[in-house]
Amino acid sequence: MKPKTLFIVAAIVLLSGFLAASAFYQSQQREQAAQQASVNREALVRMHSPALGNPNAPVVLVEFFDPACETCRAFYPLIKEMMAANPGKIRLVLRYAPFHAGSDQLVAALEAARRQGKYWEAMEALLAAQDDLARNHSVDKERIWAPLAAAGLDLAQLKSDMAAPDIANVIAQDLADAQTLQVRKTPEFFVNGRPLPSFGHAQLQALVAEEIAKASR
Numbered sequence: 001m002k003p004k005t006l007f008i009v010a011a012i013v014l015l016s017g018f019l020a021a022s023a024f025y026q027s028q029q030r031e032q033a034a035q036q037a038s039v040n041r042e043a044l045v046r047m048h049s050p051a052l053g054n055p056n057a058p059v060v061l062v063e064f065f066d067p068a069c070e071t072c073r074a075f076y077p078l079i080k081e082m083m084a085a086n087p088g089k090i091r092l093v094l095r096y097a098p099f100h101a102g103s104d105q106l107v108a109a110l111e112a113a114r115r116q117g118k119y120w121e122a123m124e125a126l127l128a129a130q131d132d133l134a135r136n137h138s139v140d141k142e143r144i145w146a147p148l149a150a151a152g153l154d155l156a157q158l159k160s161d162m163a164a165p166d167i168a169n170v171i172a173q174d175l176a177d178a179q180t181l182q183v184r185k186t187p188e189f190f191v192n193g194r195p196l197p198s199f200g201h202a203q204l205q206a207l208v209a210e211e212i213a214k215a216s217r
Contacts, residue, residue, distance in 0.1 A: 040180070040181060040193065041193060043177040043180045043181050044062050044093075044095075044177070044181070044190055044193060045060070045062060045093050045095075046095075046173060046174075046177070048170050048173070049093050049094060049095055050093070050094045050110075050114065050119055051091055051092060051093045051094070052083070052091070052092045052094075052120070053083055053088075053090055053091040053092055054088045054089070054090075054091055055091065057088060057089050057090050057091035058089055058211070058212065058214075058215030059086075059089055059090045059091070059191060059192060059208055059211045059212055059215065060090075060091050060093060060191075060192055060193075061079070061090055061091065061092050061093065061189065061190075061191055061208065062093045062095060062189065062190040062191075063075075063079070063092065063093070063094055063095065063187050063188070063189055064095045064096070064097040064174075064178055064181075064183045064186055064187065064188040064189075065094060065095070065096070065097060065186050065187045066096075066097050066098050066099050066100055066103050066186040066187075067098070067103055067106035067107060067110065067123070067126050067127065067130070067134075068098070068100035068102070068103035068106060068130065068133075068134035068137070068139050069099075069100065069103075069186045069187065070130070071186065071187060072127075072186050072187045073127045073130050075187050075201070075204075076123075076124075076127055078201055079092060082204075082205065082208060086208075086212060089212050089215070090208065090212075095174050095177065095178070096170070096171055096174040096175070097174065097175065097178045097183055097186050097188070098171065098175075099185070099186060100134065100137050100138065100139060101137065101138040101139065102134075102138055102139030102140070102141060103134070103139050104171055105139055105141045105144065105162070106126055106133075106134075106139060106144060107170075107171055108162040108163075108167050108168075108171070109122060109126070109144055109148060109158065109162060110122050110123060110126070111161075111162075111167045111170055112157075112158045112159075112161035112162045112164075112167065113148065113151075113153055113158065115157075115161050116153060116154060116157065116158070118151060118152060118153055121151045121152065121153075122148055122151055122153060124151075125147040125148055125150060125151035126144065126147060126148070128147065129143070129144075129146075129147035133147070189204055189207075191204070191207040191208055191211050192211045194207060194211075
């Protein structure tokens with residue numbers, strides 16, 4: 001076989017090998033991306049996650065929040081306004097990211113209040129009292145009882161339920177999911193699985209509007 005022919009054959013073999021390796025690599029990358037997407041979807045919403053709004057809403061807004069977070073408190077009425085302005089189109093799912101010292105106690109109180117059918121009442125009571133019960137980025141547990149009692153909670157039952165292992169498991173799972181999704185601050189939002197391009201109320205509104213428009217096509 002002539003040298004020129006040998007060179008061409010070798011080049012074809014090398015090119016074929018490169019293309020095969022490239023195709024295999026791309027296939028592996030797609031498989032890994034699909035697996036990661038599946039993990040992320042699972043990490044976004046759990047069966048235990050508190051939710052508000054139409055279960056069949058075209059837009060699922062997932063918020064990782066901390067009841068001791070001032071920005072979370074500021075966004076809460078804004079999100080409710082957004083939902084009211086788009087009736088039936090937005091479902092809010094809350095995930096816990098108790099990053100402030102002691103805010104896991106606030107989360108435990110919320111979950112215990114849910115057992116009494118007063119989750120959202122407890123949420124609004126704790127947010128309204130946030131300045132008093134969360135000082136210097138730390139929660140004073142003894143200050144959480146008065147607002148919860150005023151919201152109609154049975155405090156004896158609440159305190160007993162707060163110690164339940166399944167509530168601790170909920171907090172642990174949400175923190176693990178926050179880590180998986182690289183949530184490092186609160187509030188952190190995902191709109192139909194999409195994170196905000198940058199943080200802000202206007203950015204959240206824009207992404208929600210975009211997803212609503214997609215669903216209307």
